[in-house]
Amino acid sequence: MTTESSSPSSAFQSSAPVFDATFQAQFEALLRWRRDVRRFRPDALPEGLLDRLLALADLAPSVGLSQPWRFVRVTSPDLRREIVANFEAANAAALADYSGSRAALYARLKLAGLREAPEHLAVFAELTPEAGQGLGRRTMPETLQYSVVCAVHTLWLAARAAGIGVGWVSILEPHAVARALAVPGSWHMVAYLCLGYPEEEHTDPELERHGWQDRTPGETRLLTR
Amino acid sequence: MTTESSSPSSAFQSSAPVFDATFQAQFEALLRWRRDVRRFRPDALPEGLLDRLLALADLAPSVGLSQPWRFVRVTSPDLRREIVANFEAANAAALADYSGSRAALYARLKLAGLREAPEHLAVFAELTPEAGQGLGRRTMPETLQYSVVCAVHTLWLAARAAGIGVGWVSILEPHAVARALAVPGSWHMVAYLCLGYPEEEHTDPELERHGWQDRTPGETRLLTR
Numbered sequence: 001m002t003t004e005s006s007s008p009s010s011a012f013q014s015s016a017p018v019f020d021a022t023f024q025a026q027f028e029a030l031l032r033w034r035r036d037v038r039r040f041r042p043d044a045l046p047e048g049l050l051d052r053l054l055a056l057a058d059l060a061p062s063v064g065l066s067q068p069w070r071f072v073r074v075t076s077p078d079l080r081r082e083i084v085a086n087f088e089a090a091n092a093a094a095l096a097d098y099s100g101s102r103a104a105l106y107a108r109l110k111l112a113g114l115r116e117a118p119e120h121l122a123v124f125a126e127l128t129p130e131a132g133q134g135l136g137r138r139t140m141p142e143t144l145q146y147s148v149v150c151a152v153h154t155l156w157l158a159a160r161a162a163g164i165g166v167g168w169v170s171i172l173e174p175h176a177v178a179r180a181l182a183v184p185g186s187w188h189m190v191a192y193l194c195l196g197y198p199e200e201e202h203t204d205p206e207l208e209r210h211g212w213q214d215r216t217p218g219e220t221r222l223l224t225r
Numbered sequence: 226m227t228t229e230s231s232s233p234s235s236a237f238q239s240s241a242p243v244f245d246a247t248f249q250a251q252f253e254a255l256l257r258w259r260r261d262v263r264r265f266r267p268d269a270l271p272e273g274l275l276d277r278l279l280a281l282a283d284l285a286p287s288v289g290l291s292q293p294w295r296f297v298r299v300t301s302p303d304l305r306r307e308i309v310a311n312f313e314a315a316n317a318a319a320l321a322d323y324s325g326s327r328a329a330l331y332a333r334l335k336l337a338g339l340r341e342a343p344e345h346l347a348v349f350a351e352l353t354p355e356a357g358q359g360l361g362r363r364t365m366p367e368t369l370q371y372s373v374v375c376a377v378h379t380l381w382l383a384a385r386a387a388g389i390g391v392g393w394v395s396i397l398e399p400h401a402v403a404r405a406l407a408v409p410g411s412w413h414m415v416a417y418l419c420l421g422y423p424e425e426e427h428t429d430p431e432l433e434r435h436g437w438q439d440r441t442p443g444e445t446r447l448l449t450r
Contacts, residue, residue: 149374214290223297
């Protein structure tokens with residue numbers, strides 16, 4: 001085993017930063033105010049902020065250090081219209097799965113802010129990355145997509161820390177998005193994100209506030225073996 | 226559309242917290258010092274910390290507010306031995322995929338801290354949750370697993386903020402883990418985590434430090450359409 005201290009490229013430091021109680025409380029506040037945003041102001045993001053958020057997302061963990069996330073910034077009005085049409089078709093099909101008062105409630109929900117959000121980011125996983133040399137994904141190849149989710153979540157938290165809301169739109173036919181954006185065939189869509197300044201700020205989820213689903217106690221999700 | 230201000234349960238506040246430049250710099254440091262840890266001190270976590278980390282993980286975003294994450298705290302020495310044996314078999318099979326100097330390098334890597342880590346958490350996705358009523362996952366059912374990854378990543382960052390390292394072990398046969406832990410059949414393993422105080426702190430990934438894979442520039446991962 002190589003020793004850490006003898007490596008010239010080592011970033012080893014005997015005293016790592018201490019994240020104090022103030023930071024920890026602010027971090028908890030960040031988690032509580034990090035919401036899925038569907039109501040955006042149309043104002044553009046400040047110059048350079050999107051690049052900074054992408055650079056922070058790049059710090060996410062990845063299986064075998066494969067960094068398999070691929071981002072597509074969608075700026076073309078025609079492509080955005082195609083994404084909106086994709087969402088509307090998928091949302092209509094989803095509505096048809098419900099009936100009665102559930103269907104009426106579903107129809108009232110606002111489930112995406114695609115028209116208003118100033119930034120659209122489609123996020124893909126490269127399923128055949130050279131980087132990482134396959135390490136860590138022999139029995140669990142889906143860790144490539146999971147790595148991309150870590151990058152999305154990193155970007156989401158970093159955006160909120162900068163006052164920007166993110167909405168993750170999953171009511172889309174992902175292969176049609178990939179075709180529309182003409183990405184390489186080995187790219188698998190993981191997420192489609194809207195970014196912008198939120199119209200409102202909340203600590204409760206929109207789906208809870210509008211009566212779709214309450215949060216439930218965490219104790220029900222833990223076993224000991 | 227319901228109006229936010231008329232809802233009695235609304236947590237709407239006109240002035241959300243501002244995360245200032247100091248917090249944003251500390252948050253970036255957290256992302257940089259958040260590493261995949263495989264070298265643990267055997268010391269136990271402070272009383273109550275694991276519960277706090279799980280409560281913070283519960284704040285993660287989830288598709289349709291389904292909160293599909295399920296945690297299994299693995300404390301039984303027999304079960305832990307079974308997990309170690311599972312890892313060792315999967316790791317030997319992975320090693321056999323490489324040859325020459327790559328195989329020699331792979332064999333020298335330390336890829337898990339299962340024996341030393343004081344806490345083991347297996348993390349599953351409930352693939353048939355009632356919560357969420359299916360919202361948001363008709364065309365992308367994998368968003369259930371992705372929600373669980375968001376919870377894992379939340380826990381990971383919260384742990385690091387508290388001085389605790391996390392290592393995500395993916396060199397495991399996941400169905401064998403599920404069988405060993407006797408979880409419900411609808412639970413799908415997403416991650417197996419080791420938690421504990423790290424022996425060393427770094428800002429560079431262990432796989433980079435030991436010559437397996439370098440980080441690559443983020444510009445190569447962005448397209449505009």
